[in-house]
Amino acid sequence: xxxxxxxxxxxxxxxxxxxxxxxxxxxxxxxxxxxxxxxxxxxxxxxxxxxxxxxxxxxxxxxxxxxxxxxxxxxxxxxxxxxxxxxxxxxxxxxxxxxxxxxxxxxxxxxxxxxxxxxxxxxxxxxxxxxxxxxxxxxxxxxxxxxxxxxxxxxxxxxxxxxxxxxxxxxxxxxxxxxxxxxxxxxxxxxxxxxxxxxxxxxxxxxxxxxxxxxxxxxxxxxxxxxxxxxxxxxxxxxxxxxxxxxxxxxxxxxxxxxxxxxxxxx
Amino acid sequence: xxxxxxxxxxxxxxxxxxxxxxxxxxxxxxxxxxxxxxxxxxxxxxxxxxxxxxxxxxxxxxxxxxxxxxxxxxxxxxxxxxxxxxxxxxxxxxxxxxxxxxxxxxxxxxxxxxxxxxxxxxxxxxxxxxxxxxxxxxxxxxxxxxxxxxxxxxxxxxxxxxxxxxxxxxxxxxxxxxxxxxxxxxxxxxxxxxxxxxxxxxxxxxxxxxxxxxxxxxxxxxxxxxxxxxxxxxxxxxxxxxxxxxxxxxxxxxxxxxxxxxxxxxxxxxxxxxxxxxxxxxxxxxxxxxxxxxxxxxxxxxxxxxxxxxxxxxxxxxxxxxxxxxxxxxxxxxxxxxxxxxxxxxxxxxxxxxxxxxxxxxxxxxxxxxxxxxxxxxxxxxxxxxxxxxxxxxxxxxxxxxxxxxxxxxxxxxxxxxxxxxxxxxxxxxxxxxxxxxxxxxxxxxxxxxxxxxxxxxxxxxxxxxxxxxxxxxxxxxxxxxxxxxxxxxxxxxxxxxxxxxxxxxxxxxxxxxxxxxxxxxxxxxxxxxxxxxxxxxxxxxxxxxxxxxxxxxxxxxxxxxxxxxxxxxxxxxxxxxxxxxxxxxxxxxxxxxxxxxxxxxxxxxxxxxxxxxxxxxxxxxxxxxxxxxxxxxxxxxxxxxxxxxxxxxxxxxxxxxxxxxxxxxxxxxxx
Numbered sequence: 001x002x003x004x005x006x007x008x009x010x011x012x013x014x015x016x017x018x019x020x021x022x023x024x025x026x027x028x029x030x031x032x033x034x035x036x037x038x039x040x041x042x043x044x045x046x047x048x049x050x051x052x053x054x055x056x057x058x059x060x061x062x063x064x065x066x067x068x069x070x071x072x073x074x075x076x077x078x079x080x081x082x083x084x085x086x087x088x089x090x091x092x093x094x095x096x097x098x099x100x101x102x103x104x105x106x107x108x109x110x111x112x113x114x115x116x117x118x119x120x121x122x123x124x125x126x127x128x129x130x131x132x133x134x135x136x137x138x139x140x141x142x143x144x145x146x147x148x149x150x151x152x153x154x155x156x157x158x159x160x161x162x163x164x165x166x167x168x169x170x171x172x173x174x175x176x177x178x179x180x181x182x183x184x185x186x187x188x189x190x191x192x193x194x195x196x197x198x199x200x201x202x203x204x205x206x207x208x209x210x211x212x213x214x215x216x217x218x219x220x221x222x223x224x225x226x227x228x229x230x231x232x233x234x235x236x237x238x239x240x241x242x243x244x245x246x247x248x249x250x251x252x253x254x255x256x257x258x259x260x261x262x263x264x265x266x267x
Numbered sequence: 268x269x270x271x272x273x274x275x276x277x278x279x280x281x282x283x284x285x286x287x288x289x290x291x292x293x294x295x296x297x298x299x300x301x302x303x304x305x306x307x308x309x310x311x312x313x314x315x316x317x318x319x320x321x322x323x324x325x326x327x328x329x330x331x332x333x334x335x336x337x338x339x340x341x342x343x344x345x346x347x348x349x350x351x352x353x354x355x356x357x358x359x360x361x362x363x364x365x366x367x368x369x370x371x372x373x374x375x376x377x378x379x380x381x382x383x384x385x386x387x388x389x390x391x392x393x394x395x396x397x398x399x400x401x402x403x404x405x406x407x408x409x410x411x412x413x414x415x416x417x418x419x420x421x422x423x424x425x426x427x428x429x430x431x432x433x434x435x436x437x438x439x440x441x442x443x444x445x446x447x448x449x450x451x452x453x454x455x456x457x458x459x460x461x462x463x464x465x466x467x468x469x470x471x472x473x474x475x476x477x478x479x480x481x482x483x484x485x486x487x488x489x490x491x492x493x494x495x496x497x498x499x500x501x502x503x504x505x506x507x508x509x510x511x512x513x514x515x516x517x518x519x520x521x522x523x524x525x526x527x528x529x530x531x532x533x534x535x536x537x538x539x540x541x542x543x544x545x546x547x548x549x550x551x552x553x554x555x556x557x558x559x560x561x562x563x564x565x566x567x568x569x570x571x572x573x574x575x576x577x578x579x580x581x582x583x584x585x586x587x588x589x590x591x592x593x594x595x596x597x598x599x600x601x602x603x604x605x606x607x608x609x610x611x612x613x614x615x616x617x618x619x620x621x622x623x624x625x626x627x628x629x630x631x632x633x634x635x636x637x638x639x640x641x642x643x644x645x646x647x648x649x650x651x652x653x654x655x656x657x658x659x660x661x662x663x664x665x666x667x668x669x670x671x672x673x674x675x676x677x678x679x680x681x682x683x684x685x686x687x688x689x690x691x692x693x694x695x696x697x698x699x700x701x702x703x704x705x706x707x708x709x710x711x712x713x714x715x716x717x718x719x720x721x722x723x724x725x726x727x728x729x730x731x732x733x734x735x736x737x738x739x740x741x742x743x744x745x746x747x748x749x750x751x752x753x754x755x756x757x758x759x760x761x762x763x764x765x766x767x768x769x770x771x772x773x774x775x776x777x778x779x780x781x782x783x784x785x786x787x788x789x790x791x792x793x794x795x796x797x798x799x800x801x802x803x804x805x806x807x808x809x810x811x812x813x814x815x816x817x818x819x820x821x822x823x824x825x826x827x828x829x830x831x832x833x834x835x836x837x838x839x840x841x842x843x844x845x846x847x848x849x850x851x852x853x854x855x856x857x858x859x860x861x862x863x864x865x866x867x868x869x870x871x872x873x874x875x876x877x878x879x880x881x882x883x884x885x886x887x888x889x890x891x892x893x894x895x896x897x898x899x900x901x902x903x904x905x906x907x908x909x910x911x912x913x914x915x916x917x918x919x920x921x922x923x924x925x926x927x928x929x930x931x932x933x934x935x936x937x938x939x
Contacts, residue, residue: 051839052920054453054456054457056453056456056457085837086658116828118662119658119660119661119825120662120827121658152499152827153499155496155497156496182466182467182468183468183470185464185466186464226454226458266457
């Protein structure tokens with residue numbers, strides 16, 4: 001791949017929107033180059049040497065959470081990607097409804113360039129945007145730059161570590177670890193933990209230094225097919241330290257245990 | 268369809284042979300009259316539908332048939348084949364195993380001057396037939412082979428084969444899926460375990476623990492589970508794709524293809540494995556098989572009870588069914604997912620015999636684990652040094668964390684019931700070899716021909732100079748020289764005879780060091796199972812000589828991402844391997860992955876160094892088992908660009924392919 005475009009992606013300077021175009025252009029020109037080469041050099045590969053492009057959509061959580069009182073919460077977490085073995089564009093999204101305001105409590109979207117760097121690991125860079133949903137109750141709008149590492153750790157743990165730097169200069173770190181316990185070949189128990197750390201304070205967003213928010217869950221899914229798997233489980237969520245105080249100030253409890261039921265989709 | 272039986276008499280009566288299958292509607296153009304002119308054949312590739320499972324699914328056919336029409340040629344003649352591509356995409360036809368000019372070989376982008384047959388176009392192939400035997404032809408574009416573009420190709424010999432038979436049948440094995448083959452790739456890419464519903468689970472762990480005889484065995488089972496988890500590998504990954512229906516000549520087992528015999532008659536069965544992703548273990552309970560031909564080349568007859576046939580291999584066997592009974596030709600897949608089956612009977616139209624239960628599903632052991640074998644970047648036959656691309660080569664396995672001592676003294680009986688090579692057996696093996704670096708195992712023992720130690724030493728010297736690396740002496744064990752074991756002293760170095768005895772004497776239990784040539788098909792004790800070692804070429808046009816160099820061909824890949832490559836580079840980023848016209852090279856296949864790879868080289872024969880000297884067989888594909896090393900000599904006597912790839916279709920698509928370029932080198936005076 002000898003296009004200036006791809007050299008650009010390697011250095012990792014990412015303008016997400018432009019990148020997609022760049023990759024497409026890169027592909028076209030690489031193919032052109034390959035066919036020209038083939039004509040000139042009988043030793044070169046041409047049409048057989050194509051790159052495979054493929055993609056997937058994983059809706060990891062699409063669920064209803066219930067505290068056992070009041071309204072429940074709807075939550076979504078998923079990702080989608082498209083690209084080659086080495087270069088992919090990935091979209092991560094998550095959203096959670098607000099039981100009181102009947103709107104969204106928080107919604108986050110990440111657009112990432114993902115690069116395979118090792119047998120089990122992708123490095124990802126891009127942007128994250130938190131949407132301002134409701135001026136009274138929801139979190140404010142924020143945009144962050146993202147650098148992340150996603151892959152499979154020894155012991156078959158799915159790991160995603162992301163560092164964020166926002167326009168307000170507050171650095172954040174999020175680590176997610178998941179594990180699939182195959183009870184049978186279709187019944188899968190998935191424990192999961194997510195820890196959020198901050199290197200500064202962002203009161204409006206409910207962020208305080210140190211570990212400020214954690215989420216852990218245990219979900220039992222049945223894979224009717226790899227594509228469709230309904231699940232049930234429990235989820236525990238709490239804000240910690242200074243952030244707990246910020247949550248209380250909003251009149252909310254800093255911790256919540258919920259029973260969840262939902263659908264996992266992978267296609 | 269290939270229902271017709273081919274009698275030897277008709278095969279030998281020249282002109283009729285080509286129309287032996289003319290009862291198939293529109294199967295073949297009639298050959299032109301006249302011996303001097305090349306005979307001309309017409310093939311059309313078309314979209315069609317195919318119903319195997321009860322669902323009518325889109326498929327691709329040759330002349331409306333799946334498999335396509337039998338092409339029956341005569342050795343020594345020249346043929347013209349017009350291939351019309353009526354598909355909506357570019358296509359190609361490759362003549363598998365045929366020795367012909369590169370331009371006629373039919374691999375888009377690799378064969379000289381061939382870039383595929385555009386949709387709607389007709390391409391004319393023209394080549395002389397310089398060989399005889401059982402072959403096949405198939406598309407070499409995308410996944411069209413899986414969709415139905417494959418068919419048998421038989422070349423009748425000029426002089427009669429040195430064995431007699433009454434009639435012959437083609438038994439073409441294949442795997443049919445109702446899924447869109449493109450979808451299969453994308454499924455494997457997003458989840459390499461997508462099709463594996465035989466993973467180890469908590470439920471199977473409980474079963475294994477309950478079956479274990481004592482505490483030591485139980486802790487070995489736990490340790491084994493933990494080890495596989497730590498390595499992030501799956502020992503149950505035997506076959507990548509499931510959901511297949513396995514066919515014989517396009518028929519599922521229920522439709523019972525029947526080879527009709529007369530009692531007392533010798534029947535030649537021409538087995539062709541056209542499965543896209545399937546190794547078959549073949550047996551005919553109650554009938555022994557005499558293998559007379561492998562990959563189109565006659566071999567000294569060897570009588571076996573079973574054989575494994577890797578994708579794209581062909582074996583011709585003679586059978587002499589007795590008593591007028593109905594016999595079952597069983598081809599069970601290596602991963603025990605299903606059977607292809609047919610019948611040998613005195614009449615057609617009988618219902619199939621019930622299929623037997625599946626044999627235990629094999630489970631990979633640590634011995635099947637390829638390790639990092641140095642050196643990298645050198646000696647690959649490429650114009651420039653080549654380094655492994657990130658993410659394509661498995662990281663080194665850290666075995667130091669394993670507690671060997673805790674497994675020592677584990678009783679032999681600990682092997683778990685229900686698996687061919689249970690986890691306990693794997694752990695046991697470690698106990699017997701404390702301190703051993705497994706990553707060095709297969710590479711540390713380059714298996715050479717049985718030409719004697721002195722020749723091997725000479726060979727080492729010769730190769731040490733030009734390439735700067737003495738493979739045999741270094742044995743790839745550089746990473747742990749102090750721990751490297753002397754395999755030869757242990758008896759592993761002695762190929763073939765007495766090996767089983769050696770192993771049992773050494774207390775390895777049922778897990779031997781991986782032997783590249785033998786196949787564990789799960790046959791009952793005493794059954795004769797074909798190995799490449801038993802193949803002795805009846806005639807080998809190439810006198811034995813030392814190879815000019817060793818070309819290292821590491822079979823690499825990423826099981827987690829479904830990336831497959833050769834020497835850490837997929838086709839899209841790889842350089843061609845360049846051979847000099849007239850040289851003999853030794854390709855050293857080192858399988859660093861946990862899967863079998865049937866490696867197919869176009870245009871020239873591969874001679875696996877099985878220890879039979881000038882009787883080493885001539886093969887067009889060699890199946891390289893997980894964790895093994897296999898040396899294969901190649902006489903580069905055909906100029907041009909040639910395909911070189913794993914014949915598992917989706918491995919090839921994912922990048923496990925190279926171009927081999929055989930170039931005539933300008934003579935340059937150089938120091939000796």
